Amino acid sequence: MLLPRYELKSDESLTVFEFVSVGRKGEIPKIVQYSETNLKDFYNLGFGDKDLQTGEVDDTVISDNGDGQKVLATVAATVYAFTDKYLEAWIYATGGTKSRTRLYRIGLTNNLDEIIEDFELYGQREGEWQEFVRGVEYEAFLVRRRS
């Protein structure tokens, strides 16, 4: 089942996405960026709020806009778009804080059956990558589109 998500904008590279969260705090522009890491084909997923006045992004702010599930579903949609273009890409993602990483884990857990149809999914735990399973805490996540 596809969850509601926001309309996405991107440039032609499909490495930067923008959408607008609409909720109780108003409209909050969000940016998702896939950045190359030192390892070939490994990308970091960055995600945060965009300040319309300065153009700066902030991935530490807690928006509390009441649409967290829709926002996460929209970020997940960018993973589909990005990995559809970059077929060999591995995506590294972490929340930055324990609570935010936990939110990501809950989002992954709630949609795990659908995710593993299309992706390999690992969690970082005890110094290694483990196949993602429900009910286990992880420090970060690694995902790749199934070929």
Added chain:
Amino acid sequence: MKKIEELNKSKLPIIKIDKSLGKYRDKVLFKEKVEKANEALKSVGLPKVLQKSKA
């Protein structure tokens, strides 16, 4: 490489192309996260399945 029109199907999201976002293409917006990702990938390494396939 697939066309944008093909991406706007099924689980793939509808994406409106906005060329103005190209200004971010060569700019790392989340530097700290990328540095952390590099540290983690260096210390934790790759998933075992990938280590085997690269061996």
